[in-house]
Amino acid sequence: MGTRAVTTRRSFLAVAGLAAAGLAVDASTGHRPQRAVGRLVRTAGGRQVRPREAPPAARPGARAGAVRLVAEPATVDLGGRTVETWTFNGELPGPELRLRAGEVLRARLENRLPAGTTVHWHGIALRYRMDGVPGLTQPAVRPGEGFDYEFVVPDPGTYFYHPHVGLQVERGLYGALVVEDPDETVRYDHEAVLVLDDWTHQVGASPEATLASLRRSGMRHSGQAGGHGHHGAGTAASFGPSSPLGADAGDVRHPLYLVNGRSPRAPAVLRARPGQRIRLRVVNAAADTAFRLALGGHRLEVTHADGFPVRPVTGDALLIAMGERYDVQVELGDGAFPLVALAEGKDAQAFAVVRTGRGMPPRPGVRPAELDRWVVTVADLDADGAVDLGRRRVDRTHRLVLDGDMATYRWTINGHAHHGAAPLPARQGERVRLVFENRSPMFHPMHLHGHTFQVRRAGERRAGPRKDTVVVRPLERVTVEFEADNPGRWMLHCHNAYHQAGGMMTTLAYER
Ligand code: C2O
Numbered sequence: 001m002g003t004r005a006v007t008t009r010r011s012f013l014a015v016a017g018l019a020a021a022g023l024a025v026d027a028s029t030g031h032r033p034q035r036a037v038g039r040l041v042r043t044a045g046g047r048q049v050r051p052r053e054a055p056p057a058a059r060p061g062a063r064a065g066a067v068r069l070v071a072e073p074a075t076v077d078l079g080g081r082t083v084e085t086w087t088f089n090g091e092l093p094g095p096e097l098r099l100r101a102g103e104v105l106r107a108r109l110e111n112r113l114p115a116g117t118t119v120h121w122h123g124i125a126l127r128y129r130m131d132g133v134p135g136l137t138q139p140a141v142r143p144g145e146g147f148d149y150e151f152v153v154p155d156p157g158t159y160f161y162h163p164h165v166g167l168q169v170e171r172g173l174y175g176a177l178v179v180e181d182p183d184e185t186v187r188y189d190h191e192a193v194l195v196l197d198d199w200t201h202q203v204g205a206s207p208e209a210t211l212a213s214l215r216r217s218g219m220r221h222s223g224q225a226g227g228h229g230h231h232g233a234g235t236a237a238s239f240g241p242s243s244p245l246g247a248d249a250g251d252v253r254h255p256l257y258l259v260n261g262r263s264p265r266a267p268a269v270l271r272a273r274p275g276q277r278i279r280l281r282v283v284n285a286a287a288d289t290a291f292r293l294a295l296g297g298h299r300l301e302v303t304h305a306d307g308f309p310v311r312p313v314t315g316d317a318l319l320i321a322m323g324e325r326y327d328v329q330v331e332l333g334d335g336a337f338p339l340v341a342l343a344e345g346k347d348a349q350a351f352a353v354v355r356t357g358r359g360m361p362p363r364p365g366v367r368p369a370e371l372d373r374w375v376v377t378v379a380d381l382d383a384d385g386a387v388d389l390g391r392r393r394v395d396r397t398h399r400l401v402l403d404g405d406m407a408t409y410r411w412t413i414n415g416h417a418h419h420g421a422a423p424l425p426a427r428q429g430e431r432v433r434l435v436f437e438n439r440s441p442m443f444h445p446m447h448l449h450g451h452t453f454q455v456r457r458a459g460e461r462r463a464g465p466r467k468d469t470v471v472v473r474p475l476e477r478v479t480v481e482f483e484a485d486n487p488g489r490w491m492l493h494c495h496n497a498y499h500q501a502g503g504m505m506t507t508l509a510y511e512r
């Protein structure tokens with residue numbers, strides 16, 4: 001594989017930008033942002049983003065793009081720190097995969113790790129046998145063996161892929177998956193993908209040791225894990241501009257926070273020209289860190305949430321929790337600007353530079369004023385009319401109480417940890433409502449596989465955004481609805497890696 005010539009105007013612009021004066025990730029980072037894997041064939045039919053009535057099927061004429069993903073140990077330079085870790089194809093992030101809605105993604109996974117692994121395609125409404133959840137949709141792929149993933153990508157948007165095994169994501173096994181919209185309506189000159197991460201492996205404790213210490217000490221953290229206050233009731237009262245997720249926004253202080261695999265000391269640099277409109281596709285691949293993103297001297301126009309278009313909202317900063325993706329557009333000024341992702345509640349930040357002209361590079365520790373102005377959150381967003389599920393009778397409601405035992409670090413849904421509960425039932429064709437009730441003092445980004453739900457706000461007629469990952473803040477109740485249009489066995493879990501490992505997961509299952 002490798003960079004492939006691409007045939008669409010959109011991609012041509014992006015590739016041209018990379019080669020010429022446009023937006024690119026600095027060559028010194030070694031990160032190659034353009035990896036077309038799809039033959040970019042226009043598919044029949046109208047907008048691909050409409051809610052589906054049927055499970056995804058290959059569209060007539062859709063062609064397949066093939067990619068090889070080798071899960072392997074590698075030495076990675078995080079910018080001033082070199083670590084021995086696990087990667088896809090030796091890169092951090094792994095290769096950026098790119099194709100168009102309606103096309104078939106064929107990915108050959110080769111496992112050269114000393115442990116079983118899988119690839120999960122986060123946010124994609126694919127056929128469930130390809131969903132990459134060991135024990136649920138496939139056996140883990142053993143060391144030395146491989147697996148062929150092959151599925152249609154039905155909906156455009158920004159997605160990512162990662163294993164669904166233990167804490168493997170925390171070692172750097174992740175990459176962006178961009179599904180382009182054949183009927184793209186938003187206009188921009190260039191785009192770039194930003195993958196945010198929190199990092200501890202080989203710089204601090206390993207992810208596994210971090211989990212063990214959380215289990216040992218409960219929420220009274222020792223050493224590197226946390227150490228920033230205690231949990232208690234009443235946290236919800238402390239939401240505010242400075243703490244949009246409540247007083248306790250994470251369990252683990254990580255030694256490094258990364259943008260595209262780079263630490264603030266040797267940051268990724270995005271280059272463009274003044275006056276250009278850039279589209280940033282932002283993915284939060286972190287274990288335990290929500291980020292507040294801002295670009296110094298600029299405002300952000302939020303156009304998509306978890307891949308799906310929203311009515312555009314322009315704010316100063318953007319809150320992005322683990323497992324979430326947002327697309328934003330920015331019209332660039334002239335100079336060198338700090339792109340900062342503040343680690344919520346952790347007094348640290350990830351950092352990159354956007355450069356359109358001359359000028360001193362911004363300092364890695366700079367805190368743009370935008371971070372403390374209007375922070376756009378899920379509450380500000382509503383689905384674009386083309387993807388609004390609309391109102392209809394709800395056929396089935398599942399109530400999901402989220403809680404945690406702070407002494408044992410056991411995280412539960414309706415009192416059950418891991419797969420202790422029977423799968424949540426549904427029937428194909430039903431409108432299903434999930435009501436998340438958070439009784440714990442921490443926020444949980446709840447992620448449903450295989451579907452994109454619509455967030456409903458109590459007592460409001462507003463649409464709410466389409467999403468596959470929704471933040472449920474401490475002591476808050478959040479309602480979402482989805483169409484049961486993709487039969488299979490699907491995970492529903494918290495995307496905090498340590499909460500998930502601590503048990504906060506269940507399944508939804510229904511048949512055709
Ligand atoms: Cu990105 Cu089940 O997760």
Ligand code: CU
Pocket residue numbers: 443444445494495496499500504
């Ligand atoms: Cu959680």
